[in-house]
Amino acid sequence: MEPGVVVPLLFFIPAHPNDSRIPTVVAFAQAGKQQFLKQRSQAISDLLAGGVAVCLADLRGTGETSPKDRGRGRGGDGTTLSQAELMLGRTLLGEQLGDLRAVLRYLRGRNDIDAARLALWGDSFAPANAAGTLLEVPMDADKSPAISEPMGETLVLLGMLFEEDVRAGYASGGLAGFASCLQSPFCYFPHDAVVPGAMTAGDLGDVAAACAPRALRLAGMVDGQNRRVNAKTATAAFDVATAGYRATGGAGKFVVDSDEKDLDGVTGAAWMVRRLMGE
Secondary structure, three states, X not given: OEOOEOOOEEEEXXXXXXXXXXXXXXXXXXXXXXXXXXXXXXXXXXXXXXXXXXXXXXXXXXXXXXXXXXXXXXXXXXXXXXXXXXXXXXXXXXXXXXXXXXXXXXXXXXOOXXXXXXXXXXXXXXXXXXXXXXXXXXXXXXXOOOOOOOHHHHHHHHHHHHOOOOOEEEEEOOEOOHHHHHOOOOOOOOHHHOOOOHHHHOOHHHHHHHOOOOEEEEEOOEOOOOEEOOHHHHHHHOHHHHHHHHHOOOHHHEEEOXXXXXXXXXXXXXXXXXXXXXX
């Protein structure tokens, strides 16, 4: 990508592809490709069985490119790097988006990949805080509430926004909007998930609306306190996207799953196969 920065990949191709040029899903998560294989093995297997290749990418700061200290709190190395990016007028999320776009360019240059059938899959394996969890705790308490990892969802939305030929996007474990982070002074999401000035331009629902009418599915969303949100709350947070898809004739292509549905990615994998194989 630039001096000293690499993006490690694992690339899986179906044993018996249905076409000479193969549709491909690019998958990523903060925990990295090894945890993706461990946590989503059945979903990956289903994609391959459906004739879809899977490219697992460790975007910078994730997986094997993570800092040695993988703590995600305010004192961790990840926060130190994210702070440095902000001081230089950049964001780590923006650098990760650049990495993702480079991976897509690489795939488009392969003779065995169908560049017209690419999809993005961003996921999170971070546990959500259960209902009733005491959230009002001091900074650096021994047992602080769990921190969310919304990078996957955010990069799916931004990736589709900037790469207009991406056919579909699926995300799990992301935020139900940046506005949810303002509900309490006690927030549980990583520093590198912050986009300065984002709310002055719009929320994640506005980005999703700009992706219409391409297929988009969001599952297992959490709020700024890393609590799983129910279907009603998630749908309301993305009502502008629902309206945008309806206006472009793609109402059926935008799906918001309920709070506890498809947390293993299997439903999402089947959905991506249908979207990439011609539905």
